[in-house]
Amino acid sequence: MGKLVENLKEIKVIIEPEGRIIQGKRGENLAQILKRGGINLNTWCNLKGICGKCAIEIIEGRVNEKKEEEIKIWKIKNWPKTYRLACQIFLEGDIKIKIPEESIIKDFKILDRGLMIKKEIEPAIKTYQISFVHNDLVRAGSILDYLREKLNIEELKFSLSSLEGLSEFDLENDVIIYVYDGKELVRLSKGAPASPLLGLAIDLGTTTIVMEAIDLESGEILGRQTDFNHQLSFGSDILSRIAFACTSPDNLKKLQTTIIDELNQMIGKFRDGCGLEEENFMEAVVAGNATMNHLLLGLPVASLARAPFISLFSSIEPLRAKDLNLRINPEARIFIAPNIRSFVGGDISAGLMAAGLFDHPGPFAFIDLGTNGEIVVKKDDQIVVTSTAAGPAFEGGNLSCGLPAVNGAIWRAELINHELKIETVNGRPARGICGSGLIDLLAIFLQQGVIKPDGRIARGQEKIEIQADIFLTQEDIRQAQLACAALKTGFRLLLENLSLDPRQLQAIYLAGGFGQELSIENSQAIGLIPRIEKEKVIFLGNTSLAGARLLLLNNSSRKDLLSFLEKIEYISLAMEPNFQDYFLQALKFGPWP
Amino acid sequence: MGKLVENLKEIKVIIEPEGRIIQGKRGENLAQILKRGGINLNTWCNLKGICGKCAIEIIEGRVNEKKEEEIKIWKIKNWPKTYRLACQIFLEGDIKIKIPEESIIKDFKILDRGLMIKKEIEPAIKTYQISFVHNDLVRAGSILDYLREKLNIEELKFSLSSLEGLSEFDLENDVIIYVYDGKELVRLSKGAPASPLLGLAIDLGTTTIVMEAIDLESGEILGRQTDFNHQLSFGSDILSRIAFACTSPDNLKKLQTTIIDELNQMIGKFRDGCGLEEENFMEAVVAGNATMNHLLLGLPVASLARAPFISLFSSIEPLRAKDLNLRINPEARIFIAPNIRSFVGGDISAGLMAAGLFDHPGPFAFIDLGTNGEIVVKKDDQIVVTSTAAGPAFEGGNLSCGLPAVNGAIWRAELINHELKIETVNGRPARGICGSGLIDLLAIFLQQGVIKPDGRIARGQEKIEIQADIFLTQEDIRQAQLACAALKTGFRLLLENLSLDPRQLQAIYLAGGFGQELSIENSQAIGLIPRIEKEKVIFLGNTSLAGARLLLLNNSSRKDLLSFLEKIEYISLAMEPNFQDYFLQALKFGPWP
Ligand code: FES
Ligand code: FES
Incomplete structure (x- = not known):
């Protein structure tokens, strides 16, 4: 090895081929230095030295020796001699390295159109390969305590069924463990980890279901299925399905089975069409409106049908695939994007998240016009939201x-x-x-x-x-008039609530199929949206699906979303004193003042 | 009402008939004052005003008016006019009260013999009756958020199956909810709460199973069943059962099914013999050795059979009855007393807890002599434990x-x-x-x-x-000699580990059937236990069962136990350098030096 001038305290990390220099201190962890220097190094296992994802190549300079576990990974991966785990290196002197492409965290584009938003790939489910060291086992006292120690997760939880892979357990061979959300052991297996590790992003619409199979490590979309929601045969809109479900527990069950059968059919197509193994799907995220969420879980919807029109839950703990009879890995976790309110569902919360709108200072409006028109207006820290019964015109x-x-x-x-x-x-x-x-x-x-x-x-x-x-x-025109008036009234009341004039809006974001090919001028002419500059009206495409994808690939978004939701205030239009007046005014076609 | 001299700041609470006075401050909560004054007032719902257990009677003095929910409870309970919920009273002036007997928390005796130990009744499962207030529902946004608010449990978790009672949910009627460990909604029902609310304490021995049905509110033991462990037909001791289980997954399953069938038969007898409804059992605590725990859960025991002889788990999250096919309420939670180590199981940890030995400064020894002789020695904060293969002599x-x-x-x-x-x-x-x-x-x-x-x-x-x-x-004498030597050697090594002379022991506690009718002199003469004063040898009876009972009736004991366990050091006898020597010496019958 060549000689680098070594300074007793400050140490240089030179990154080839660019020759970029990051300063570090003697004894400091190389992975941490690189991260601090803004390098998106993959430290999947949190520097525990067991994931093997933080590999770098040593070009020049002396470093500490490999420990037993690093040697093991290095052998398995069949790496060249110069490869090391950055998280296992503590600087002794100046060092020149190269970072292989595969050690850099990939990010993924969230929305298909409208806004260019990127996030790091950081799914909730992680896999680790663990070998058993006799002495450490003895010290730990039990296998699960050993795993807790190796993963450095004190509160590692597990359920009986997650241990099923243990039936012929032996300590001679490595074990592959799947950890959910950094704290739950969801699966144990022998042999190689599931590859690719897969997830499902599901946009569970009243009319249409879109499902994507996504590689949880690369973020790549491996397949997409779109289908009408088979529940359509029980009623074309939310209210008719609620009515059907409320007639008898059997009907509720029927709606649930219909949707689950359909999802299973779609999953089957990923296997048949793309060769993706069901058991490799370890996660799914569902973004749907509150009613669809309830029906998916087989939960009663009576409370959505009558005043005070509230849902049973807003957010719910992730479920297991087997609780829903979803034919992916039985221990896969299903995350349901949280409902904001009875008629502002997980599709909207996920959509807002996908578009990064929680971080947007505003003022802006976000509109998803389906059978219900959901409207969100944000100004600084205030977010108000409502849903309008626009009808399907x-x-x-x-x-x-x-x-x-x-x-x-x-x-x-x-x-x-x-x-x-x-x-x-x-x-x-x-x-x-x-x-x-x-x-x-x-x-x-x-x-x-x-x-x-x-x-x-x-x-x-x-x-x-x-x-x-x-x-x-x-009569057709009356229907359009009612839909337009409902949206306009809701929009106006939200703006008033935040003391905003529509001309102050920085943007109006339009989500959903509705927004794909709409004439902005004509929408403004009939009064569907206020008159603001054309370039401020931005079509975002299917934000619900994009939201599901985001929540699937980026675990911290889930927590962020839950805390954002606390800031949202729901405005019940019927309770607003001006509702009646404004609605009557809005029935007149014509641009906003 | 009469006139009491009112002081602007200090207020007197006079408790009749004793006339005891506790001082409080204006605006202070009466329940809190009483608790501070050492009165064991039942504040089951944590002062939320919904359990109705903190009733007191106002004899004299002015207090704030009843709110809607208190009026409801008061009507349901059909209380006299003078009854109030102490937790809903904020002092305005001096007050004279009476505390009805039923508002005082009962405690229960833990051990049947040996030591008089008492604990408060405070089970992990609690029931609440909740009514729906329209405006609060609207504000909360969803039914579950409403329950969270009413119970003041922000992190209230629930599973899909706990919501099954909701199938015909309506907001007109009250709902009964069962909360486990202050954070998990385990069951929802309509009508009256399960009465009595029941729990099972189970001593899961290798040879014998003892099961008690216990009223979780009064602590009363309503029934007891004892039976041989039906697994005996697959091997009389732990090692032969492990061997059987390891032959095939089917055999493991057989052992699990055998024990579960047996437990279900015993539960059935509580119904047939004592009229106790299965669905009213909302909890069970199992205290068994590590192997029995594994077999109950159907978990592989191979790691218990070979060096390094470790168990799969030490502690495990509470399970649901339905996960084990235990025929009590399917949502009942099953708490498994944590194993200390592979051959020092939950029976010992529960037993130590039952005898209050974690709080005992020592030095003392605790011995449970079955097929394995488990020995515990404690001195100040040090606790060492081992198990010896004493054999069944x-x-x-x-x-x-x-x-x-x-x-x-x-x-x-x-x-x-x-x-x-x-x-x-x-x-x-x-x-x-x-x-x-x-x-x-x-x-x-x-x-x-x-x-x-x-x-x-x-x-x-x-x-x-x-x-x-x-x-x-x-040959019989050889067996006895080996058993005696194993115990003596283990005991001696533990004492040495803590630099203790046996004569320094404050007590030797003997647990298990073994301890019931044993001659202390003769045990000392053959060298089974050291020579200390006869009154320092204390028989505790079935501490495993007592421990199960304690953990069932007093939720905080569970947490205490888990934290105590961290302090225990396991001594592996075979690893001790003196083991061989001491064992040979101990083979000679005769008193300790
Ligand atoms: S971060 Fe996982 S091995 Fe380095
Ligand atoms: S403590 Fe429950 S009502 Fe007072």
């Missing part, structure tokens, strides 16, 4: 010619030279109108005077023909 | 004419006028020898020179006839 529901955004749905309309031009999904022959098309049509007809601001069709006509067999009736 | 096992202490077993022998007089259990015709009889016989034969100190029978005889068909063979 903007999802294409309840309209004479309504359609979801499927092939042939009119999703855009424009006046070009005073002539109505329509555009359909995938250019297929028009066969109905979806939400974004409805907004365009309403704005155009208002502008033309075909629809009066009070919603009546001019000259007392019954309907407006768009093309053969596609039309808007007076 | 002192339980009447492995002797040609050995018997447990059953009818007809010789359990006492004396020389009266140079003639051997024997006494049998229940005076029945002699048909064998049990442990205490063996000790007497050995001492007598030694004294007569019929047996030499080295164990040989004088004049090279094969056996010593006691009466027709009852005799001791040379």
